[in-house]
Amino acid sequence: MTDPEVLTRQTVDLLRDLIRNACVNDGTADSGGEIRSVRTLEGFFAGSGLELEVVEPHHGRASLIARIRGTDKAAPSLALVGHTDVVPVDLDGWSRDPFTAELIDGEIWGRGALDMLYLTASYAVVIRDIAMGPFRPRGDLIFAAVADEESGSRYGVGWLTEHRLDLIDADFVLTESGGAPVGVRPSITTTVGEKGIAGRRLVVHGTPGHGSAPWGARNAAVIAAEAVSRLARFEAPVQITADWRxxxxxxxxxxxxxxxxxxxxxxxxAVHELGTLAGFAHASSHTTISPNIIRAGNKENVIPSLATVDLDIRVLPGIDTGHVDAYLRHALGELMVDIEIVGDRFEAATRSPVDTPLFAALSAAVARAYPNADLLPVLSVGGSDARFYRRRGIPAYGFGLLSPRWDYGTFRMLFHGNDERIDVASIALTVAALDFTVREVLG
Ligand SMILES: [Zn+2]
Structure with a gap:
């Protein structure tokens, strides 16, 4: 294996290039521009002998897949799946430019540094190093740098699963996110499952009228406002999962x-006593409903007869689409006479088993860096590309290995937050752990 310091340096350089590509995904089809990072990776892999394939289901929304063929067709394969898109920034909240990838006091700053470009860069460095060295994996090693994870993956793993499963299919998968030390021992988090997601729109019907005489009006905006505040106060029944315990x-x-x-x-x-972990604690024990887009009215002197409220609903294991609609009806009560619930998007929560050779290898990798630590399986309250694999019964874990300066609260706060950054020490730990894991699982 190459000198770990060299691998760390390569990862840092590649990470900075990926941040500078600014593949910002705002949810529209023409955003993202992940083709820029595909070009960067093609340059990075030049001369490595790696088999590369690029797909571009929509102009600019490209993904790159690299593969090392295993020596034994029957041996299990491993895919390292990293997204290259990042979420938009709120510039006012940043103390540094989010897209110049400054390296200051051992930290690389920039949108995507933590979510999840440092992992995508680490995967690329590990597979290139293996491609150029003497180690021959028994099973296939696959690296996928994918588009559109931040907005439903319809141009990334979602599209690949539907149209080119041959490129990304594997027996085991690593992706985001994990690696934050928790507790005193410590335990290192690894994501083994995630909450499911349901999408609903409330369509509120009122009666139009003149804005100059609002008394007694059935203003759809006012009804929607009441609906939103009821949903904000609504608490789904508590579920204490084994993972939370x-x-x-x-x-x-x-x-x-x-x-x-x-x-x-x-x-x-009790959750408020957990400080930066409070939101995570609440979301880990409840199915949540967040009213995130509200629309009503189009002229200031007309009482609106129509309003819509788009809901982001995240469901715990065991909750199905029937529960979701029952929660909404319960929360909205008699307001339902003016409200239609539209949409039936539903993806159940997913969880991978942990009695796998990959989980064992990750545990061993962690123990090399943190001798007393164990690997803590966590149910993520957000979503990741792992769900596309877990749904098909393929074990997929979110893994990384962060330095002792991190805690889970800070880690979660920087995801999609201001001043996102990652320290070089964590990159060194992560590259070493991934390199060890790949050789362990495929050796
Ligand atoms: Zn991510």
Whole structure:
């Protein structure tokens, strides 16, 4: 294996290039421009002998797949799946330019540094190093640099799963996210599952009228506002999952607080005591409904007869589409006479088993860096490309390995947040752990 310092340097350089490509995905088809990072990676792989394939389902929305063929067709394969798109920034909130990838005091700053370009860069460095070295994997090693993860993956893993599964299929998968130390021992988080997602639109019907005489009006905007505030106050029934119980255990909290955090009757009054972890604690124990887009009215002197509210609903394991509609009807109560619930998007929560050779290899990789640490399986409250694999029964984990300066609260805060950055020490740990894992699983 190449000198770890060299691999770290290569990863840092590649990461900075990926950040500068600014593949910002705002949800529209023509955003993203992931082709820029595909070109960067083609340059990075030039001369490595790696088999490359590029797909571009929509102009500019490209993904690159690299493969090393295994020596044994029957041996299990491993895919490293990294997205190249990033979410937009709120420039006012940043203390540095989010797209120049400055390296300051051992940290690389920029949108996507943590989510998840440092991992995508690490995967690329590891597969290139293996392609150019003497190690021959028994099973195939696949690297996929994919578009559009930040907006539903319809030009990325979603498209590939439907049209070119041959390129990205594997027996085991690594992707984002994980690696934050938790508790005193510490435990290192690895994402083994994620909440599901449901999409609904509330269509609110009122009666149009003149804005100069609003008394008694059935203003759709006013009804929508009431609906939104009811949904904001609504609490779905608490579910204490085994993953959440395990998570609380390793936090090393005072026993009394740990008890309340795992008691369905008391958790709601305890989450605020967790500081930066409060939102995660709440989302880990509840199916959540967030009203995120509200539209009503188009002229200031006309009382609107129509309003819409788009909901982001994240469901825990065991919750189905029937539960979701029942929660909405319950929360909205008698307002339902003016409201139609539209849409039936539903993807159930997914979870991979942990009794796999890949999980064992990750545990060993972590133990090399943190001798007393164990790997803590976490249910992510957000979504990732892992769901496309888990749904088909393929174990997929979110993995990385961060330095001791990190905690899970900071880690979560920087995802899609201001001043996103990653330290070189974490990159070094991650590249070494991935390199070890790949050789362990495919050796
Ligand atoms: Zn991500």
């Amino acid at each position: 395990h998570y609380v255990e390793v936090l090393g909290l005072p026993a009394e607080l740990a008890e309340r955090l795992t008691d369905p009757a008391r958790i709601d009054d």
